[in-house]
Amino acid sequence: PPRNISPREVMCNFNPSTQGDLITLLWSLLCSHWLYILISPLPPLPPIIDLSRSRVYNEGLLCWQLAEDTLATDHQVLEYRRLGKEQDEEGASRWRLTDKVYGPSTVVCDLEADSLYSFRVRSCRNSLYSPYSPEVTFHTPPAPAFGFLFNDNCGFSSERLALGKRRDSVESMAGMAFLLAAERVQTGSYMGLDYIIGDTGISQGRHYWAFRVEPHSYLVKVGVASDSKLLEWFHNPRDTSSPRYDHDSGHDSGSEDTCYDLSQPFTLLTVGMGRMFLPKASISADGDHSNRVLPMPQRIGVCLDYDAGRVYFYDADTMRCLYERQVDCSGTMYPAFGLMGSDAGPSTHTGLSLSTLAFAFMLVSAFSQVCFVVILFLSVQYFS
Incomplete structure (x- = not known):
């Protein structure tokens, strides 16, 4: 069985x-x-925010570089938050999202003045999101941005100043008359500053603007001046009481800096050869110049508080205040620039791009x- x-x-x-x-x-x-x-399908590589082209004022222009992985992305999403404010229950600031962006840049509106913001961006392809880009922070100016162009009518010398086509840059040059006169010069000649101002004046409120002075600039004066003082400079170019002709006593007595002891209808800082020179605090200040010489920032910011009668100078990239003083705002105030063998204009600077590193990583x-x-x-x- x-x-x-x-x-x-x-x-x-x-x-x-x-x-x-x-x-x-x-x-x-x-x-x-x-x-x-x-x-x-793999998620795309994260984009990189381009600090060289991004600008943040009361509105922010954020630009980024897309990863070079040969595949197009559907859109990008920018996120930003104000640091130190708008905290949630866990104590962290809430991120705000923009609408879908179909390009390499976008504009963020309604940013608060004198605040620190953090930004990040990520790409989307086939409903798959990339990791976030490294966060970058920007400090907004202490006042709304003041828009102006260089004025080519009021006192502008086309013989010695070359104005850009968009009137947002200007360069000092030796005019034909100066070159012809130089044939008779053997020991040297006097060369004055040529002034140019903004085409829009300020008569109230707080305003901020920023610009760039080339590092190789010989001598540039930047600041603000009233309409009455500008007329005096333009009609009396050799007037020794104006900063167009600064008589130097030759022994560091400080007599040429007397105007900074009192409130005047102008304030100008001298920059050149990669340095910024601050005025003396008073006529009795010592002759040591080391504490008055600073490295020239890549971008210089100016904030004029007309109602308070005060002007501030900033490092526009870090928003660190470099100098402030009282100014007599008795008339309409204008952004003023004095040039000697140099150029000045709105800020443009370059930065190291990380797209090459991303492309190399993609190849590997x-x-x-x-x-x-x-x-x-x-x-x-x-x-x-």
């Missing part, structure tokens, strides 16, 4: 008839899994993936 076989005995005596086919099946499953990972990653596919293919062929 047939005997009963226990399940334990059946399992102990079980022996697959095709062991080689089982190994091949396992390798096929493994290869299929890795090939699926390689060919499946693609090469590694190709090598891995080749290794898997050879392994499958070997075991089969």
Whole structure:
């Protein structure tokens, strides 16, 4: 009679008839899994916010560079938050999201003055989002941005100043009359400052503007001046009471800085050769100039508080106040610039781009993936 076989005995005596086919099946499953990972849609690489082209005032222009992974993205989303304010229950500032952006830049509105903001951006492709870009922070100015262009009518000397086509940059040059007169000069000649002002004046409120002076500039004076003082300078260019002709006593007595002891209808700072020179605090200040010489910022910001009668000078990139003083705002005040062998204009500076690093990483990653596919293919062929 047939005997009963226990399940334990059946399992102990079980022996697959095709062991080689089982190994091949396992390798096929493994290869299929890795090939699926390689060919499946991957999230895009994160973009990089371009600090050289981004500007933040009461409105912010944020620009970024897309990762060069050869595949187009559907859109980008910019997020920003005000640091130190608008905290949620966990004590962290809430991120605000902009609408979908279909380009490399966007504008953020309604930023609060004198505040620190953090920004980040990420890309989207096929509903897959990239990681966030590294966060960058910007400090908004203490007052709304004041827009103006250089005035080519009021006192502008086309013989010695070259104005840009958009009237947002100006360069000092040696005019033909000066070059012809130089033939008769053997020991030297007097060369004065040529002034140019903004085409819009200020008669109330607080206003802020920023500009860039080239590092190789010889001498540039920047600041504010009243309409009455400007008329005096333009009509009396050799008047020794104006800063157009600063008589130097020659012994560091400080007599040439007397005007800074009292409130005047102008304030001008001297910048040049990569340095910024602050005026003396008083006529009795010592002759040590080291504490009055600062490295010239890449961008200089000026804030005029007309109602309070005070002007401030900033490092526009860090919003650090470098100098402030009282100014007599008895008339309409204008942004004023005096040039001697130099140029000045709105800020433009370049920065190191990280797109090259991202592209190199993409090449290495693609090469590694190709090598891995080749290794898997050879392994499958070997075991089969």
